[in-house]
Amino acid sequence: xxxxxxxxxxxxxxxKVRVLEEELKxxxxxxxxxxxxxxxxxxxMRENDSQRQLIDTLREELEFSRxxxxxxxxxxxxxxxxxxxxxxRQRMARVQLQLSTSGMDVKTGTSSQAxxxxxxxxxxxxVPTSSGVEIICKSSNISSLGFAPVQxxxxxxxxxxxxxxxxxxxSADLVEEEDEVSRLxxxxxxxxxxxxxxxxxxxxxxxxxxxxxxxxKLWKPN
Numbered sequence: 001x002x003x004x005x006x007x008x009x010x011x012x013x014x015x016k017v018r019v020l021e022e023e024l025k026x027x028x029x030x031x032x033x034x035x036x037x038x039x040x041x042x043x044x045m046r047e048n049d050s051q052r053q054l055i056d057t058l059r060e061e062l063e064f065s066r067x068x069x070x071x072x073x074x075x076x077x078x079x080x081x082x083x084x085x086x087x088x089r090q091r092m093a094r095v096q097l098q099l100s101t102s103g104m105d106v107k108t109g110t111s112s113q114a115x116x117x118x119x120x121x122x123x124x125x126x127v128p129t130s131s132g133v134e135i136i137c138k139s140s141n142i143s144s145l146g147f148a149p150v151q152x153x154x155x156x157x158x159x160x161x162x163x164x165x166x167x168x169x170x171s172a173d174l175v176e177e178e179d180e181v182s183r184l185x186x187x188x189x190x191x192x193x194x195x196x197x198x199x200x201x202x203x204x205x206x207x208x209x210x211x212x213x214x215x216x217k218l219w220k221p222n
Contacts, residue, residue: 092189097212099185
Protein backbone atom coordinates (compact mmCIF):
# COMPACT_ATOMS: atom_id res chain seq x y z
CA UNK A 1 0.00 0.00 0.00
CA UNK A 2 1.54 3.36 -0.91
CA UNK A 3 2.35 5.84 1.84
CA UNK A 4 0.16 8.52 0.29
CA UNK A 5 -2.93 6.31 0.58
CA UNK A 6 -2.20 5.56 4.22
CA UNK A 7 -1.85 9.23 5.01
CA UNK A 8 -5.16 9.91 3.30
CA UNK A 9 -6.97 7.26 5.35
CA UNK A 10 -5.32 8.54 8.50
CA UNK A 11 -6.55 12.04 7.74
CA UNK A 12 -10.05 10.72 7.11
CA UNK A 13 -10.07 8.82 10.40
CA UNK A 14 -8.90 11.89 12.31
CA UNK A 15 -11.69 13.89 10.77
CA LYS A 16 -14.23 11.27 11.86
CA VAL A 17 -12.75 11.23 15.37
CA ARG A 18 -13.10 15.03 15.64
CA VAL A 19 -16.70 14.80 14.47
CA LEU A 20 -17.43 12.08 16.99
CA GLU A 21 -15.77 14.13 19.73
CA GLU A 22 -17.99 17.11 18.89
CA GLU A 23 -21.02 14.85 18.87
CA LEU A 24 -19.98 13.40 22.22
CA LYS A 25 -19.57 16.86 23.71
CA UNK A 26 -23.00 17.83 22.42
CA UNK A 27 -24.50 14.65 23.87
CA UNK A 28 -22.80 15.25 27.21
CA UNK A 29 -24.12 18.81 27.33
CA UNK A 30 -27.62 17.53 26.57
CA UNK A 31 -27.31 14.93 29.31
CA UNK A 32 -26.20 17.58 31.80
CA UNK A 33 -29.18 19.77 30.85
CA UNK A 34 -31.58 16.87 31.21
CA UNK A 35 -30.05 15.93 34.56
CA UNK A 36 -30.49 19.49 35.84
CA UNK A 37 -34.09 19.55 34.64
CA UNK A 38 -34.71 16.19 36.28
CA UNK A 39 -33.35 17.46 39.59
CA UNK A 40 -35.51 20.58 39.30
CA UNK A 41 -38.59 18.57 38.44
CA UNK A 42 -37.87 16.17 41.28
CA UNK A 43 -37.90 19.09 43.70
CA UNK A 44 -41.14 20.37 42.17
CA MET A 45 -42.64 16.90 42.44
CA ARG A 46 -41.68 16.63 46.09
CA GLU A 47 -43.17 20.07 46.74
CA ASN A 48 -46.29 19.07 44.84
CA ASP A 49 -46.67 15.91 46.91
CA SER A 50 -46.19 17.91 50.09
CA GLN A 51 -48.81 20.47 49.02
CA ARG A 52 -51.17 17.66 48.02
CA GLN A 53 -50.89 16.12 51.47
CA LEU A 54 -51.46 19.52 53.04
CA ILE A 55 -54.54 20.06 50.86
CA ASP A 56 -55.92 16.66 51.81
CA THR A 57 -55.36 17.44 55.49
CA LEU A 58 -57.03 20.83 55.16
CA ARG A 59 -59.94 19.25 53.29
CA GLU A 60 -60.46 16.76 56.12
CA GLU A 61 -60.30 19.55 58.68
CA LEU A 62 -62.80 21.57 56.64
CA GLU A 63 -65.22 18.65 56.50
CA PHE A 64 -64.84 18.15 60.24
CA SER A 65 -65.43 21.86 60.84
CA ARG A 66 -68.56 21.77 58.68
CA UNK A 67 -69.93 18.79 60.57
CA UNK A 68 -69.10 20.42 63.91
CA UNK A 69 -70.75 23.64 62.81
CA UNK A 70 -73.88 21.80 61.66
CA UNK A 71 -74.05 19.91 64.96
CA UNK A 72 -73.55 23.14 66.92
CA UNK A 73 -76.30 24.90 64.96
CA UNK A 74 -78.64 21.95 65.47
CA UNK A 75 -77.89 21.88 69.20
CA UNK A 76 -78.44 25.64 69.38
CA UNK A 77 -81.78 25.35 67.59
CA UNK A 78 -82.85 22.51 69.89
CA UNK A 79 -81.83 24.51 72.95
CA UNK A 80 -83.66 27.60 71.70
CA UNK A 81 -86.78 25.53 70.97
CA UNK A 82 -86.64 23.96 74.43
CA UNK A 83 -86.20 27.39 76.01
CA UNK A 84 -89.19 28.81 74.12
CA UNK A 85 -91.29 25.78 74.98
CA UNK A 86 -90.36 26.12 78.65
CA UNK A 87 -91.19 29.84 78.65
CA UNK A 88 -94.47 29.04 76.90
CA ARG A 89 -95.36 26.37 79.47
CA GLN A 90 -94.54 28.73 82.31
CA ARG A 91 -96.68 31.52 80.82
CA MET A 92 -99.56 29.16 80.16
CA ALA A 93 -99.34 27.72 83.65
CA ARG A 94 -99.29 31.21 85.16
CA VAL A 95 -102.23 32.43 83.07
CA GLN A 96 -104.26 29.28 83.67
CA LEU A 97 -103.57 29.55 87.39
CA GLN A 98 -104.75 33.15 87.38
CA LEU A 99 -107.86 32.26 85.38
CA SER A 100 -108.71 29.30 87.58
CA THR A 101 -108.14 31.38 90.73
CA SER A 102 -110.34 34.19 89.42
CA GLY A 103 -113.05 31.68 88.49
CA MET A 104 -113.05 30.31 92.04
CA ASP A 105 -113.36 33.85 93.45
CA VAL A 106 -116.34 34.65 91.24
CA LYS A 107 -118.11 31.44 92.23
CA THR A 108 -117.57 31.65 95.99
CA GLY A 109 -118.33 35.38 96.16
CA THR A 110 -121.87 34.87 94.81
CA SER A 111 -122.83 31.64 96.54
CA SER A 112 -124.78 33.52 99.25
CA GLN A 113 -126.90 35.47 96.76
CA ALA A 114 -130.70 35.21 96.83
CA UNK A 115 -132.34 32.58 94.68
CA UNK A 116 -134.01 34.83 92.11
CA UNK A 117 -131.22 37.37 91.68
CA UNK A 118 -130.11 38.28 88.17
CA UNK A 119 -126.37 38.69 87.55
CA UNK A 120 -124.88 41.26 85.16
CA UNK A 121 -123.51 40.26 81.81
CA UNK A 122 -120.22 38.43 82.20
CA UNK A 123 -117.61 38.94 79.50
CA UNK A 124 -115.69 35.79 80.37
CA UNK A 125 -115.05 33.25 83.07
CA UNK A 126 -116.56 30.17 84.70
CA VAL A 127 -120.37 30.36 84.98
CA PRO A 128 -122.56 27.83 86.84
CA THR A 129 -125.78 26.78 85.07
CA SER A 130 -128.51 24.22 85.67
CA SER A 131 -126.82 21.83 83.25
CA GLY A 132 -123.39 22.18 84.82
CA VAL A 133 -120.51 24.59 84.92
CA GLU A 134 -119.93 26.49 81.64
CA ILE A 135 -116.86 28.46 80.50
CA ILE A 136 -117.80 31.79 78.86
CA CYS A 137 -115.06 33.43 76.75
CA LYS A 138 -115.29 37.03 75.61
CA SER A 139 -114.89 37.74 71.91
CA SER A 140 -111.25 38.29 71.05
CA ASN A 141 -108.67 37.61 68.38
CA ILE A 142 -106.90 34.87 70.34
CA SER A 143 -108.42 31.92 68.57
CA SER A 144 -104.91 30.47 68.24
CA LEU A 145 -105.18 29.54 71.91
CA GLY A 146 -108.09 27.25 71.21
CA PHE A 147 -110.76 29.60 72.66
CA ALA A 148 -113.66 30.88 70.58
CA PRO A 149 -116.57 33.22 71.40
CA VAL A 150 -119.55 31.33 72.75
CA GLN A 151 -123.07 32.25 73.71
CA UNK A 152 -124.27 32.47 77.31
CA UNK A 153 -126.32 29.54 78.50
CA UNK A 154 -130.00 30.27 77.84
CA UNK A 155 -130.89 29.81 81.52
CA UNK A 156 -128.10 32.08 82.81
CA UNK A 157 -130.55 34.65 84.26
CA UNK A 158 -133.67 32.51 84.65
CA UNK A 159 -135.34 30.83 87.54
CA UNK A 160 -133.55 27.58 86.82
CA UNK A 161 -130.25 29.40 87.40
CA UNK A 162 -131.58 30.73 90.71
CA UNK A 163 -132.55 27.24 91.79
CA UNK A 164 -129.09 25.94 90.89
CA UNK A 165 -127.40 28.82 92.65
CA UNK A 166 -129.40 28.15 95.81
CA UNK A 167 -128.38 24.51 95.51
CA UNK A 168 -124.62 25.28 95.54
CA UNK A 169 -124.83 27.20 98.79
CA UNK A 170 -124.01 24.15 100.87
CA SER A 171 -120.35 23.19 101.31
CA ALA A 172 -120.59 19.72 99.73
CA ASP A 173 -121.89 21.10 96.43
CA LEU A 174 -119.30 23.87 96.59
CA VAL A 175 -116.44 21.38 96.83
CA GLU A 176 -117.91 19.35 93.98
CA GLU A 177 -118.24 22.48 91.87
CA GLU A 178 -114.63 23.45 92.60
CA ASP A 179 -113.50 20.04 91.41
CA GLU A 180 -115.57 20.47 88.26
CA VAL A 181 -114.04 23.90 87.64
CA SER A 182 -110.54 22.49 88.07
CA ARG A 183 -111.33 19.67 85.66
CA LEU A 184 -112.73 22.06 83.06
CA UNK A 185 -109.76 24.38 83.37
CA UNK A 186 -107.41 21.43 82.89
CA UNK A 187 -109.37 20.38 79.80
CA UNK A 188 -109.21 23.92 78.44
CA UNK A 189 -105.47 24.03 79.05
CA UNK A 190 -104.92 20.67 77.34
CA UNK A 191 -106.99 21.75 74.36
CA UNK A 192 -105.08 25.01 74.05
CA UNK A 193 -101.74 23.23 74.24
CA UNK A 194 -102.77 20.78 71.52
CA UNK A 195 -104.15 23.50 69.24
CA UNK A 196 -101.06 25.72 69.27
CA UNK A 197 -98.67 22.70 69.21
CA UNK A 198 -96.28 24.21 71.73
CA UNK A 199 -95.99 27.47 69.78
CA UNK A 200 -94.85 30.57 71.63
CA UNK A 201 -97.66 32.74 72.93
CA UNK A 202 -97.29 36.28 71.64
CA UNK A 203 -97.37 39.28 73.93
CA UNK A 204 -100.70 40.39 72.46
CA UNK A 205 -102.34 37.06 73.21
CA UNK A 206 -101.00 37.05 76.75
CA UNK A 207 -102.30 40.60 77.25
CA UNK A 208 -105.74 39.47 76.08
CA UNK A 209 -105.73 36.70 78.67
CA UNK A 210 -104.58 39.10 81.39
CA UNK A 211 -107.37 41.52 80.43
CA UNK A 212 -109.88 38.71 80.85
CA UNK A 213 -108.35 37.89 84.21
CA UNK A 214 -108.57 41.54 85.35
CA UNK A 215 -112.19 41.72 84.14
CA UNK A 216 -113.03 38.64 86.19
CA LYS A 217 -111.30 40.10 89.25
CA LEU A 218 -113.18 43.40 88.94
CA TRP A 219 -116.59 41.84 88.27
CA LYS A 220 -118.89 41.70 91.28
CA PRO A 221 -122.52 40.66 91.48
CA ASN A 222 -125.20 43.27 92.18
